[in-house]
Amino acid sequence: MSVRTLEVDGRTITAMADQTIFSAAWDNGIRIPRLCHLGGLPDAAACRLCLVEIEGQKRLQSACTTKVAEDMVVRTDTPALQAHRKLIIELLFAERNHVCSVCVVNGACELQTLAAELGVDHIRMKPQYPKLPVDVSHHRFGIDHNRCILCTRCVRVCDSVEGAHTWDVAGRGRNSLIISDLGEPWGESASCTSCGKCVQVCPTGALFSKGKTVAEMRKDRSFLQYIVTAREKRLWIAERKPR
Amino acid sequence: MSKKRLATVWLGGCSGCHMSFLDLDERLLDLAELADVCYTPIADVKEFPHNVDITLVEGAVANEDHLRDAKKIRERSGILVAFGDCAITGNVTALRNLFNVEDVLSRAYRDSMIVGGVPEGDGIVPKLLEKVLRLQDVVAVDYFLPGCPPPADVIFQFVVDLIGGKTPAVTGRKFGS
Ligand code: SF4
Ligand code: SF4
Numbered sequence: 001m002s003v004r005t006l007e008v009d010g011r012t013i014t015a016m017a018d019q020t021i022f023s024a025a026w027d028n029g030i031r032i033p034r035l036c037h038l039g040g041l042p043d044a045a046a047c048r049l050c051l052v053e054i055e056g057q058k059r060l061q062s063a064c065t066t067k068v069a070e071d072m073v074v075r076t077d078t079p080a081l082q083a084h085r086k087l088i089i090e091l092l093f094a095e096r097n098h099v100c101s102v103c104v105v106n107g108a109c110e111l112q113t114l115a116a117e118l119g120v121d122h123i124r125m126k127p128q129y130p131k132l133p134v135d136v137s138h139h140r141f142g143i144d145h146n147r148c149i150l151c152t153r154c155v156r157v158c159d160s161v162e163g164a165h166t167w168d169v170a171g172r173g174r175n176s177l178i179i180s181d182l183g184e185p186w187g188e189s190a191s192c193t194s195c196g197k198c199v200q201v202c203p204t205g206a207l208f209s210k211g212k213t214v215a216e217m218r219k220d221r222s223f224l225q226y227i228v229t230a231r232e233k234r235l236w237i238a239e240r241k242p243r
Numbered sequence: 244m245s246k247k248r249l250a251t252v253w254l255g256g257c258s259g260c261h262m263s264f265l266d267l268d269e270r271l272l273d274l275a276e277l278a279d280v281c282y283t284p285i286a287d288v289k290e291f292p293h294n295v296d297i298t299l300v301e302g303a304v305a306n307e308d309h310l311r312d313a314k315k316i317r318e319r320s321g322i323l324v325a326f327g328d329c330a331i332t333g334n335v336t337a338l339r340n341l342f343n344v345e346d347v348l349s350r351a352y353r354d355s356m357i358v359g360g361v362p363e364g365d366g367i368v369p370k371l372l373e374k375v376l377r378l379q380d381v382v383a384v385d386y387f388l389p390g391c392p393p394p395a396d397v398i399f400q401f402v403v404d405l406i407g408g409k410t411p412a413v414t415g416r417k418f419g420s
């Protein structure tokens with residue numbers, strides 16, 4: 001695999017040709033804000049938090065889906081990008097019903113943490129207070145759409161890691177909703193294996209384990225690295241070789 | 244130079260932000276050195292005074308009294324701070340915005356075996372607004388101090404900065420805890 005040399009925030013870095021800007025920056029200790037990207041899952045560029053400026057390009061590009069290129073000059077943290085990211089965070093808060101103080105992941109939420117890091121101390125737009133369902137029909141887990149940011153991590157992990165494809169996105173724009181199977185209650189889903197992977201990758205309190213109350217839910221993603229590494233090294237396939 | 248006049252107000256909140264304010268403990272004495280605390284629910288002052296330099300407002304705007312008071316407080320304050328998540332986002336106070344006010348009252352009073360009826364009577368119980376509003380929805384807000392509640396250390400630094408005429412450093416403050 002060939003190597004590319006590029007400049008990110010004034011630093012010269014090298015990366016593999018098939019790496020994204022996000023992952024090349026990450027390898028060099030440059031943390032680009034993100035909500036939908038999660039290492040080990042295919043990318044969807046759903047949240048737009050990771051947008052970066054690339055010299056010579058008018059449009060901002062999502063770092064999680066744009067590949068590095070030779071002599072590329074990238075800026076990840078300009079005042080314009082910071083303002084842009086603040087706006088996205090505020091819109092996410094305004095769009096649904098987030099009440100951090102009574103949330104299962106209070107203190108360990110990626111949206112809450114990012115808001116603080118970006119200096120979001122109030123929401124400029126009017127909150128929408130949409131009426132949204134909470135589905136607790138599954139025997140172990142629940143989904144609270146009030147806290148869903150439509151990042152689709154759950155959809156992707158269930159499809160590409162668990163192989164069940166229970167989740168999908170129904171509707172468009174502000175009416176989008178994460179659904180299980182064809183819209184039946186999660187507890188009645190024929191495809192769900194109850195593995196809990198979606199719950200662990202969800203960045204917010206939208207997906208949670210039953211029995212967890214305020215600030216008790218903590219997400220454990222160690223399984224993801226384990227599975228993805230094993231898959232890359234073809235560990236299971238090697239084991240099944242004919243003796 | 245005369246001391247800055249500081250006030251704190253309790254609107255539609257649980258008083259948790261004021262509890263956190265009380266957690267300043269002996270630093271309350273330092274604060275009293277730095278500023279003239281001219282109005283606060285912790286002291287017995289009936290009427291919100293004129294010419295207040297800095298006012299911290301806890302709580303959302305949930306009823307007609309809050310609405311009237313918020314406007315009066317804004318007029319009489321130099322710097323107005325939305326103090327805590329309820330003032331800033333509506334937070335727990337605004338959970339009822341998912342329902343209409345009559346249903347909320349019924350659930351709390353009419354359906355309740357204990358209370359038996361919605362408390363009414365002229366000027367005794369203020370009428371609830373149709374929707375809980377954020378402080379910024381009814382008056383101009385100068386600064387926001389998030390947290391449910393904001394920790395005492397943060398409150399102290401924030402207020403000391405304001406008294407000193409500085410823009411408070413708000414970095415790293417979270418909604419919730
Ligand atoms: S999901 Fe995160 S941002 Fe939303 S209410 Fe819970 S802690 Fe707050
Ligand atoms: S529990 Fe597993 S199978 Fe069920 S929806 Fe979540 S990821 Fe898919």
Ligand code: SF4
Pocket residue numbers: 143147148149150151152153154155178198201202203204206207
């Ligand atoms: S439920 Fe969680 S993981 Fe799924 S889209 Fe919503 S926020 Fe993302």
Ligand code: FES
Pocket residue numbers: 033034035036037044045046047048049050051062063064065
């Ligand atoms: S992290 Fe790249 S678009 Fe969400």
